[in-house]
Amino acid sequence: MNDIAPDPSANGMTQTLAELERRVLALEAKVAAIPDARHLEEHVTERVKASLPPPLPPPPINPTEPPGFRDIEIPIPNVQTVVDTARATWGFFEMLNELRVLFWTLFDRRYHMAWLTRFVAIALLAMILTSDWWFPLATYPNWVSRLWDKSVNVLMCLILFLVLSFEMRRYRAWRNTR
Numbered sequence: 001m002n003d004i005a006p007d008p009s010a011n012g013m014t015q016t017l018a019e020l021e022r023r024v025l026a027l028e029a030k031v032a033a034i035p036d037a038r039h040l041e042e043h044v045t046e047r048v049k050a051s052l053p054p055p056l057p058p059p060p061i062n063p064t065e066p067p068g069f070r071d072i073e074i075p076i077p078n079v080q081t082v083v084d085t086a087r088a089t090w091g092f093f094e095m096l097n098e099l100r101v102l103f104w105t106l107f108d109r110r111y112h113m114a115w116l117t118r119f120v121a122i123a124l125l126a127m128i129l130t131s132d133w134w135f136p137l138a139t140y141p142n143w144v145s146r147l148w149d150k151s152v153n154v155l156m157c158l159i160l161f162l163v164l165s166f167e168m169r170r171y172r173a174w175r176n177t178r
Contacts, residue, residue: 102164105171117167124160128153 105111127134131153137145 098168101168101171105164105168108171111171111174113167114170117163120163121160124156124163128156128160131156 105113131149135149135152137148
């Protein structure tokens with residue numbers, strides 16, 4: 001391709017712009033002259049369809065004869081069935097991955113967990129496990145006290161989950177920067 005070197009004079013600049021304008025117009029004319037390929041593709045498709053022989057009808061099946069291997073069809077699952085199965089198992093693998101990250105968050109010696117997180121996690125876990133002893137309403141043998149005890153346990157589990165998920169986020173960010 002012939003590149004045009006710009007001339008610092010005003011007359012040279014107008015010549016450069018005129019040459020550029022001429023080249024752009026020539027390119028636009030060539031692009032406009034390209035034929036539409038859709039009409040040609042449709043014509044070729046019609047000719048190929050016309051040249052194909054019609055499909056043969058299936059042979060009649062005799063109900064008195066046992067079926068052969070040719071008569072057995074293996075069902076091929078459609079895409080939606082495969083996607084639904086993958087989604088059903090995907091959650092399980094995601095939970096396993098989260099447990100693996102939680103394990104390494106707690107036991108990776110190179111990672112330094114925040115002291116507040118350590119204290120809160122250990123304290124909440126101990127409080128959940130011993131709530132029957134220290135929670136005042138848990139000693140009564142009626143269903144209201146048990147329901148109240150378990151709801152307090154669920155609340156403590158939620159707080160523990162939030163603290164550990166925040167720490168797991170910090171661990172993932174720390175692993176990505178290494």
